Amino acid sequence: MELGKGLFFRQLFEPVSSTYTYLLADEKSREAVLIDPVLETVERDLKLLEELGFNLKVAVNTHCHADHITGSGLLKNRLHGMKSAISRHSGAQADIQLSEGDKIHFGKQHLLVRETPGHTNGCVTLVTGDQSMAFTGDALLIRGCGRTDFQQGCSRKLYESVHQKVFTLPLQCLVYPGHDYKGQTASTVGEEKRFNPRLTKSVEEFVDIMVNLNLPKPAQIDRAIPANLADGLHEV
Numbered sequence: 492m493e494l495g496k497g498l499f500f501r502q503l504f505e506p507v508s509s510t511y512t513y514l515l516a517d518e519k520s521r522e523a524v525l526i527d528p529v530l531e532t533v534e535r536d537l538k539l540l541e542e543l544g545f546n547l548k549v550a551v552n553t554h555c556h557a558d559h560i561t562g563s564g565l566l567k568n569r570l571h572g573m574k575s576a577i578s579r580h581s582g583a584q585a586d587i588q589l590s591e592g593d594k595i596h597f598g599k600q601h602l603l604v605r606e607t608p609g610h611t612n613g614c615v616t617l618v619t620g621d622q623s624m625a626f627t628g629d630a631l632l633i634r635g636c637g638r639t640d641f642q643q644g645c646s647r648k649l650y651e652s653v654h655q656k657v658f659t660l661p662l663q664c665l666v667y668p669g670h671d672y673k674g675q676t677a678s679t680v681g682e683e684k685r686f687n688p689r690l691t692k693s694v695e696e697f698v699d700i701m702v703n704l705n706l707p708k709p710a711q712i713d714r715a716i717p718a719n720l721a722d723g724l725h726e727v
């Protein structure tokens with residue numbers, strides 16, 4: 492999809508962990524950013540970058556993932572000069588440690604970092620310069636949100652993050668999550684403010700919903716977290 496002001500955008504999917512990877516690029520300079528690349532789909536992403544003539548500057552992880560190994564480390568090994576990025580609160584290694592208000596530049600475009608802890612301490616939401624798109628990682632999912640029962644999860648913190656840092660964006664801002672398990676691809680801030688079954692509730696009701704989710708552990712958690720703390724380069 493080519494958007495206004497020369498921003499290229501593509502949503503990519505990894506079916507085993509139901510993870511979305513996002514490719515954004517500046518049409519003119521050909522500089523690109525990948526959000527949440529997955530180890531198993533690195534070859535696909537490299538091929539696409541080469542076919543489209545993009546130069547990957549940064550691979551950014553929205554948080555230290557528990558359900559899949561990031562592709563950022565392998566991409567770094569394959570692409571000279573590319574840098575990895577993650578929140579400084581994540582405890583994970585990366586070339587760039589992100590903080591609230593930081594900008595990730597690619598050509599004339601940028602992504603603004605909004606810290607949205609709660610699913611993990613180091614979760615960030617990345618917002619395009621024109622506030623038309625927000626990449627929410629696992630903080631806000633479509634009609635859902637990230638679980639808060641491991642990795643320093645805190646339901647009250649997550650509720651506050653989403654209300655203060657995502658729901659304050661323009662209503663028409665598109666929401667692109669880190670995962671979807673039901674075949675949904677995107678939402679908007681306005682839709683989630685009206686229809687999200689968890690985050691439209693009071694904070695007390697939200698905490699109660701989250702305590703009672705009773706989700707099984709992600710299948711890959713025991714290998715994914717140690718690997719992702721090392722930028723996806725440590726295998727156990």
Ligand SMILES: N[C@@H](CCC(=O)N[C@@H](CSS)C(=O)NCC(=O)O)C(=O)O
Pocket residue numbers: 507508556557558629635636637638639670706707708709710711
């Ligand atoms: N079954 C999947 C893991 C599903 C899961 O726990 N997803 C996380 C995001 S990945 S850390 C989550 O927060 N889910 C919230 C929800 O309400 O589903 C697997 O084995 O990988």
Ligand SMILES: [Fe+2]
Pocket residue numbers: 554555556557558610629637
């Ligand atoms: Fe997660």
